[in-house]
Amino acid sequence: MGTHVEIQGQLQGALQPYGFEIYPFQVGWYNGVLDPVFHLPYPGDSLAFVVLSAPSMFEKAFQPFLTQQKLQSLRDPVDQCVSHHMALAKERFPSLKVDVIYDYELHPNRRPKVLMQTAAHVSGAAYYYQRKDVPEDPWGQRKMFGVCVHPRFGGWFAIRAVLVFPGVLVPGLEQVQPLDCLPGREDRIRLLENFNFNWRDGKYRDVLPAEEKYSADQTLYFATPPAERRKLLEQWGQEQPIPPC
Template sequence: MHVEIRERLRGALQPYGFQICPFQVGWYNAVLDPIFHLPHPGDTLAFVVLSTPSMFEKAFKPFLTEQKLQSLRDPIDQCVSHHMTLAKELFSSHQVDVIYDYELHPNRRPKVLMQTAAHISGAAHYYQKKDVPEDPWGSRKMFGVCIHPQYGGWFAIRAVLVFTDVRAPGLEQAVPIDCVPSREDRIRLLENFNFNWRDGKYRDVLPAEEKYSEEQALYFSTPPAERMKLLELWGHQPPSPPC
């Protein structure tokens, strides 16, 4: 069953620039402390959803033209939610929980650690401080970052879909491709990400098959509070103010 679900889900999302990778909930839970566990049996089927560079043209721009934006929500989040909802409707006979990258518990803990989900599904390799032998940072905290074998850092992890009523005991775990194998490159990657992430150099740790367009890079480098103004400049109508 998991193969059929994967192909239907891929058919719904891939044309819009999304990539999906399946995993078992147990793989995710096995590498995390219990406080982060997803509350489902270990062989429950789930998918991590990535947006690739083409999502901006294939999904986001058409969404801006065809849908009415909500003033209090990020436009990209609205677009992703729109497509996840459409995909979920294809599986009306199943219970599908959609968890977005920005969703938090009341105590501000993320509902899903998206980079961990991407790593254990094989979608992208999650590079962390512990992956650098004899790291040069001492006790300094260093945040990890996922790198995609095709897109480098030019992608985003948007959601996890959990098919809570589907078991996939036969699903084989894919190993994420180690596309930054050298210690020196890992140091450069983590330092660029932690100290200079705004300039985006960490994204180019390897030659990417596809990158964000200039327009897309400008959009994502613009502070979220100012993105509506940018969309206005591009000719998209802002949402009407609430009555």
């Protein structure tokens, strides 16, 4: 085990059945577009992968996880499910060092350890639309956060983790550009305004027709404030039919 193709195949085998997608990149592509404070401390040609959750992750990984594993009380349930699957994926590489960095991980000064949207963009997974992608933007002094759009899921996905294989150098890996699904200025304005001003209604997710979206259960789950999600899970647990003997 060692070539990026073998590693990618193993990772795919571990994660795809559970509704995750993976995309390889060189750490140097990521560091190359970021301010030095955000750089990942690995040689530039180190192999890394960004892990996305597709809409089906909820049914393929999260709901089974709830019935099979006991939830820890203090950690977010979806985060527990994602880290469970990352741990299983890591087991496929007993002789390799694999560093997993999650979307929610922060340095002590509160700076995120990885900028997931940049990782998604440089790996070709999902185009990261930022304010600077809108010529002569209309927002004046306002701070506008950027948002990634996936060619098949639109905004119906999340970027969960970056996996780095520190000992695996892939100088020959070819960079795939993300698909620019929104070349028009007006569409980009609509996307960024929906994401920044009305993200709760989820319209930014429908900026293009998506192949797969969140189910009703998943939409309800993520629309519920985190503090109340456990109550919802308990209700779901009670509604489950009693299994036959």
